[in-house]
Amino acid sequence: MEKRKILVTGSNGQLGSDIRELATQYPGFDFLFTDRETLSITDEAAINTFFNEKQPDFCINCAAYTAVDKAEDAAEFDKVKALNADAVGYLAKACATHHTKLIQVSTDYVFDGTGTEPYKETDTTQPVSVYGNTKLRGEELAAEHTNAVIVRTAWVYSTFGKNFVKTMMRLMAEKPQISVVSDQYGTPTYAADLAAAIMHIISSGKWEPGIYHYTNEGRINWHEFALAIRDIMQSQCEVKAIPTIQYPTPAKRPAWSVLDKTKIKETYQLEIPDWRTSLEVCMGKMQ
Numbered sequence: 001m002e003k004r005k006i007l008v009t010g011s012n013g014q015l016g017s018d019i020r021e022l023a024t025q026y027p028g029f030d031f032l033f034t035d036r037e038t039l040s041i042t043d044e045a046a047i048n049t050f051f052n053e054k055q056p057d058f059c060i061n062c063a064a065y066t067a068v069d070k071a072e073d074a075a076e077f078d079k080v081k082a083l084n085a086d087a088v089g090y091l092a093k094a095c096a097t098h099h100t101k102l103i104q105v106s107t108d109y110v111f112d113g114t115g116t117e118p119y120k121e122t123d124t125t126q127p128v129s130v131y132g133n134t135k136l137r138g139e140e141l142a143a144e145h146t147n148a149v150i151v152r153t154a155w156v157y158s159t160f161g162k163n164f165v166k167t168m169m170r171l172m173a174e175k176p177q178i179s180v181v182s183d184q185y186g187t188p189t190y191a192a193d194l195a196a197a198i199m200h201i202i203s204s205g206k207w208e209p210g211i212y213h214y215t216n217e218g219r220i221n222w223h224e225f226a227l228a229i230r231d232i233m234q235s236q237c238e239v240k241a242i243p244t245i246q247y248p249t250p251a252k253r254p255a256w257s258v259l260d261k262t263k264i265k266e267t268y269q270l271e272i273p274d275w276r277t278s279l280e281v282c283m284g285k286m287q
């Protein structure tokens, strides 16, 4: 039997790289890893040519404009919208034409962060940043054109790419004291766990289109996240808690972005690791 093909876009990023690592555990699939050079998803003609030639069975869209603060620069708007919104529309249309199942990855930044309970998939979206707005438009386009599975995630880190964990590890090794905000709550996501969850969905043989929330288990603030990183690396660095107001950034962040994962756990019988356990696994690979 011919192997089913999985197109992975943006595969040099954090999530894409972790899917690449996991691919060896899925010999029943042919993975088509692409990046900005080999398949720019903002190029509709290139997408159509690729789909015509390769006829993928699944497409995991890991490509995105993720520089949340830079995205607030008016000069960047066209680029952000092209990648996070328009390109998702091109992919979704190609998926519909070729009967390809699309997994679109989205974000907790579709919420405004004024909630007090973990956000459900049905809760009202109200992005407060350009990144969040364009990612929400991407979700809408994905759902409009095809029966997509949309996975919202948050606070992603990995052994690959740039992320909070790596930044903290570097700063804690360099400085005697750092300050980290303690009034924004959420849950970290180890990209390898998210990659495993996505592959679990694909290999389950069950396709239930719609929006799903996925992070690791638990609820913390960024200061608590930094303290855990310090403990694991056994650093002596002092980690001060500060309010967001003392750390202004161009993009407004949701103060509360804890996601309710009941739907993905029940639909796909997924077990999700605790954030601290996964942090230890990831840092264990980096040290």
Ligand SMILES: NC(=O)c1ccc[n+]([C@@H]2O[C@H](COP(=O)([O-])OP(=O)(O)OC[C@H]3O[C@@H](n4cnc5c(N)ncnc54)[C@H](OP(=O)(O)O)[C@@H]3O)[C@@H](O)[C@H]2O)c1
Pocket (backbone or CB within 6 Å): 009, 010, 011, 012, 013, 014, 015, 016, 035, 036, 037, 039, 040, 041, 042, 061, 062, 063, 064, 065, 066, 083, 105, 106, 107, 108, 135, 153, 154, 155, 156, 157, 161
């Ligand atoms: N990182 C987070 O904390 C976070 C939180 C919530 C949701 N998410 C979502 O999770 C998904 C994966 O995020 P991530 O952290 O893995 O992102 P990432 O590390 O920034 O990777 C994104 C990848 O997209 C590539 N790319 C840029 N323009 C492209 C184009 N035109 N065509 C194809 N690829 C292109 C980038 O390549 P270059 O490096 O060459 O630009 C990069 O390799 C995204 O949908 C993101 O919105 C992330």
